[in-house]
Every structure is written in structure tokens, then in C-alpha cells.
Amino acid sequence: MFTLVGGTFNYFHKGHELMLKKAYDTGERVLIGITTDDYANKNKSKTIKYENRKKNVENYMKKFTNNFEIHPLIDKFGETLRINEANLIVSPETYKIADHINQLRKDAGMKPLNIVKVPFVLAEDLFPISSTRVINNEITRNGKRKSTIKISISTKNNLKYDVLNDFLKSQMKNFNLIKNINYNIQSEQPFGSDTMLFATERAMQGLEDNDYSVGVESGIFYNKINDVYYDFHYCSVIDKYSRITTGASSGFEIPEDIIELVKSGVDISQAIESLYGIQDIGKKDGIIGIITEYNIKRYDLIFEAVRNAFMVRLRPDLYNIIDY
DSSP states (O other): OEEEEEEOOTTOOHHHHHHHHHHHHHOSEEEEEEEOHHHHHHHOSSOOOHHHHHHHHHHHHTTTOSOEEEEEEOSSOTTTTTOSSEEEEEOTTTHHHHHHHHHHHHHTTOOOOEEEEOOOOBOTTSSBOOHHHHHTTSBOTTOOBSSOEEEEEEOSOHHHHHHHHHHHHTTOSSEEEEEEOOOOOSOSSOBTTHHHHHHHHHHHHTOTTOSEEEEEEEEEEEETTTTEEEEEEEEEEEETTOOEEEEEOOOEEOOHHHHHHHHTTOOHHHHHHHHHOOSOGGGTTHHHHHHTTTSSOHHHHHHHHHHHHHHHHHSGGGGTOOOO
16 A cells, blocks of 8 residues: 655654654555645745755665655645545644545545554654754754753742652753742642642743743642542643643542641641641651651652643643644
8 A cells, every 4th residue: 555645854854754754664655745845935934955855855765665756745735635545644733634635535535545643753842843943943853952941940849849850850951940939829728729720820930931830739629528638739831832731649638637737727837747746848758758657758749740741741742732
């Protein structure tokens, strides 16, 4: 079966490589459409000449096979409305076009193409690699960030800072994490949905000119089924495109004596100090440390919330995030 793949292939990068490799893996013969200079210049602000773009694609494909053809692409349809049966490789941005193509094929009495959506290839900063970003000198073609990734967390708690710093080290190298202490939230002890609101307010107040800003908040949630209260950590991440992603930790039941003090108007840290004589528990191992005899610590719960907030960003195509 034929496999079709098309694009401008401008400033050839790892995202292009993934699409071409998927085309090779999927089809017996690959038909590659590359936009002509005239067509590309109508849609792109800066393009490499067709022959150079074609040469880049040829050189990459020849690493795997010679069983491919390259055709000039003068519109967004190419061979898709003429060939009888084929796979069609698309990116998250072009998936809707593929859906439209299949509707046109259906209207014409043709079999639908088998659409294969390839995920984004992310740069070091967790934003997709694109020719535009390469042109703008933000990243290299392999996704290495050319300037330091700037990230802020709004907190006065070193534990939250350390957790986020550790998580970021697992995802990127060239970053600078800033602690923003100039923020204002309405309460030191949020309940229910206020936990999510305050975490997001923290994040928004630290964004400024950073790539990302993070807010982490812990709060108390009431379970009316068995009349108990749970502690959850909530993380909100906002990026320079104003997109917000969120994540929560696993929750656990708070002992009743602590809740009774909190209901009287103190926050959890003050309640722990009053009952157990431990100061600043929120900056150390947390209630969960006491309950589990330090087999689980607050660090672990904050890490869960942070990881889950960034999880969406690791596979944006699965969440239909395409507007970068």
C-alpha cells in the first residue's frame, strides 16, 4: 500500500524526521509531496528553496529506503483525492485537513484514507519543534534551546522549590528556576476548590516574561459520604502562551484532632505544632510523614502534583493542544 506524506519541510528538523520515518514504517512505497516555492511563499514568511528542501528529504529517506517518490505540492491535497487507497501521515496541526480530505473522498464515492497521526516532537523546553522556532533562532533543529528556559514558582517554601527543581532536572537541562515571593493569596489554609484557585493565582502572579510559572497549594477537601476531610496537593502551570495545565496528588484522610483545630481558625501547620510540637511541618515532611512514620513525605505528594500538571505537556497531541 502507498503511504502519503506532505509538507513544506522548511528548515528540516526532528519533527520532519519522525513523519518521514513513520511513512517508511507504514507503507510499501512512500509518496512525498513537498510544497513548491510559490505555494510555500504564500503561507510562510521565510522559506528555503524547493531544491534544497527536496535534497534534505531525499538524504534522510535514503538512510532507510530508495522506495519513495517526491512530487511538487501545489495545494493542500496533492495525491490524496486521486490515489485509490493509501495511508496518510499527518501531524497534530494537519489532522483536521486529513479529516476534510476523507469527507471529500466519501462525497466522491472513494474509500477513506487510513490516517496516521504522528505526535509532536518536543524541544528541550517542552514546546513543539517547528521550522518557525528554528527560523526565529529559539531552538536548533534538534530542539536544543538557545537561551535559558525561564521558570518561576511563587512560594516562600523551599520544599516546593526543591521538588519542582528536581522534576525539571528530569525533563530539561538549560533552565533557571526563580522563586517569586511577591505574590498574594487570600488564605493560608484553602478549602475545596479554593485550593485549585489559589494554586493558579500563584502561577499567574509569577509569569511575567518567563516561559513557565508554577503554583503549588495544599488544601482540605470534605468527603460527605463518610464525614471526613482529605488533604490534596494541587499544582497549576501556566506558560508564555497563557495555557494552563493542572495536576493533583493522591489524597489522604486527615486525623480528626487536627481538623478540629483547623475548624477553630488555625492552619494545619499551626495545628501540628499545637498537637505534636513540630514547627513548620509544611516546610518539612508534612502530615503524611507523621501518619506514615515518614515512609511517605510531603515531598512525594508535591512531586506527584507537579508531575501530573506537566504530564499533559509531554503528549499535547493526545489532548488536542495544537495552537502554539
